[in-house]
Amino acid sequence: MISRVLAVAGAGVTLVGVVMLLVLAAQAGWFGPELRVVAGGAFSVALVYAGSRIYRKSGGRVGGIATAATGIAGLYLDVVAVTVIYEWLEPAIGLVAAFGIAAAGVALAVSWRSQPMAVLILAGVAVCGPVVTGGITLSLIAFFTATFIASFAAQLGRDWPYLAAVRTLPVVVATLVGIAQAVSLDVVGSDALPLLIVSGIVAAFGVGSSVELLRRNAADVMASVMAGVSAVPVLAVGTLFEPWAVTLVEGVVAIACVVVIAMVSWLPALARTILTIVGSLALLQAVLVPTATELRPLALLVVSAVLLATAHRGTSKPAYYSALAFGLFGALGYLVVSPPAAMMDARYATDEFGVVLAGVLLAIVLAGLVMVGIQLKIVEKNAQACSVVAGLASLYALASATVALGVAAIGGTTGFVAGHCAATIEAMAIAMALLAFGLKSEKYAHTALLAGLSLTAVSVAKLFLFDLVALDGLFRVGAFIVVGLLLLFAGTRYAKVFADRAAS
Structure with missing residues (x-):
């Protein structure tokens, strides 16, 4: 245990030294750019070579893995510096080179059967990358995306859950920070298109790779969780675009989740639940963002009714829970557009026909939730209590809809x-x-x-x-x-x- 702690600490300190050589030396004007880059690359290659020699010696596994991982991470950061700081390489060539280094590094970790080595490489890149690029930038997000894709092969046929987390979280966090920065700087529309593209790539590859891992091992909990985590940026990136674009993007995400759940038979319950949540959140945005405030409850309840019909025909519990969520949001929205004050005083009464339709549909959805819940044996034990609650809520919905109809007509x-x-x-x-x-x-x-x-x-x-x-x-x-x-x-x-x- 002590040897591992010391080895990891040594790897971290050495990698910080490499970053200082690449960044701080450039800021201070020490040496020349060529000397700094060559020195960083040569030192990293020497570390990989030394690590391979140490690994072959008796008792050298821990030290060899830590040393080689430090060298590979240093090489990766050297390529990032050459591409971003000095701009000697075209971005596409730099990304290809970084992809190759990351792939070679995890391939070495696979050959040495060492998940800690792969984790050390990716963690070192994730921690030191923002220092080299001067913060979270589009270039850094692109490099993290390359690492995310290149390191997937190491997981095939291996139960390496920590690698799954450390290859996914950096690109997801960096993309979310990039989206937050774009919002604060009022970057919208076509200027935000790179973030949308990266978010889509991360979501598609994250879900796809998790599906493949689950095909090989349905008990892989981390794969199920990372499928949902990788989709978070694409759920957040809509804040940078017009409502119609948000509807289009999130609608595609929702449809993709439905297709995966319906077509992939080997998905475990956890993965289905997570993808159902992702699809529901995407559909929620697709429905709410372009819809006028007074019509949002109606839109939510329409979606709830469709999901409820799907749950009834397909005896699908995920579809039922999604219908329940949309129904609850619709009910809360209905209370906003048609509050009790609108029932008590004509001055506050609403005159929107959308509210009338929403009230009628809310009563239908509430009745359907109880009936389908009994069919799926979800509310079987509490059927009477659920019926009472649904009945009271339906009574209010129908009464307020009737009053609104009178005012509107x-x-x-x-x-x-x-x-x-x-x-x-x-x-x-x-x-x-x-x-x-x-x-x-x-x-x-x-x-x-x-x-x-x-x-x-x-x-x-x-x-x-x-x-x-x-x-x-x-x-x-x-x-x-x-x-x-x-x-x-x-x-x-x-x-x-x-x-x-x-x-x-």
Whole structure:
């Protein structure tokens, strides 16, 4: 243990010395550029050679690995300096050279069967790279991308989870920092296109490489996690583009996640869950960003309904949980565009038809969530409690949608009063339907009866506590007459049914 700690510390200190030779010497004007570059490269090659010699000696495995890893990382940083600082190499040639050095380094680690060596190389490059390039730049992100791709082959057929993390995290973090810098500097549109390209490459290669690793070893947890991590930049890069571009990019990401989940049969549950989350977040952005505020709840609920139908037809739990998430976001958004104040005071009432459609769809989605949840045995034990919560929320959604419809159709206080009159009658009609269903269904008789009587009590309470004060004229008369007739019908119907049962 002590030997490993000392070897890693020595590698780190030596690599810092190489960086000082390449960067600080240039800043101080020591030597000439050619001498600095040649000295750094020669010293790095000497370290690789010395490491290979040490490795062959008895007890030299630890020292040889640390020394050779330091040399390879130094060579990589030398190429970065030649490309970025001195600009002696074209960027494309510099990236190819860096790719080759990284690939050769991890190939040596594979031949020596040493995950720590591969980790040391990539960690050294990740830590010292920003020092050489003077911070997080597009050039550095490009070099990290090359390293990310070049080091993948070392994972094939090997359980090297730490390598998976250390090859993915640097490019993801650097890209996210680059996106944050672009946002702060107001870099948008075509100027931000390189960040979009890099984000897409990292996401595509990250997910693709994880899928291949999982094909070989479905128990590889790190591969599943890194599939999600590699997609984070492409979820964030949309902040730099116009809404239509965000919809296009995130829509492609969502479709790609669906295709991978549907087509790749060997994906474990964790990977499916992570890709479902990534796809849902991408779809959330694709829906919300270009949509007007008052229509966002409707858009979210439409997506929830589609996912719910998919979960029902395909008995898919990931699709159900995505539908649940979009449904909850839609419900919260509906409370924003149609708050309780809009139900209590005509001055705050909304008159958007989008709110009307969202309220109706919210009630449908809530009912569907309970039904499909029972089908998939997700809410089976708490079905009654979930039904009560969904029923109460649906009642509010339908009532507020009805009031909004009245205001949108008629306008002003008159529309508000007409909407409340219709909402009371609507609630009473639903209560009657539940009571009638309870009479026909033995399995759900108790639940339907309880729900119907509860809703009847709520409707009558609203009639006397709110409508009696808020409504006027024919609307008040109409509400009382219709509700009264429905109550008479219900009482008569129940009396007849019980009489028939007693006679039989």
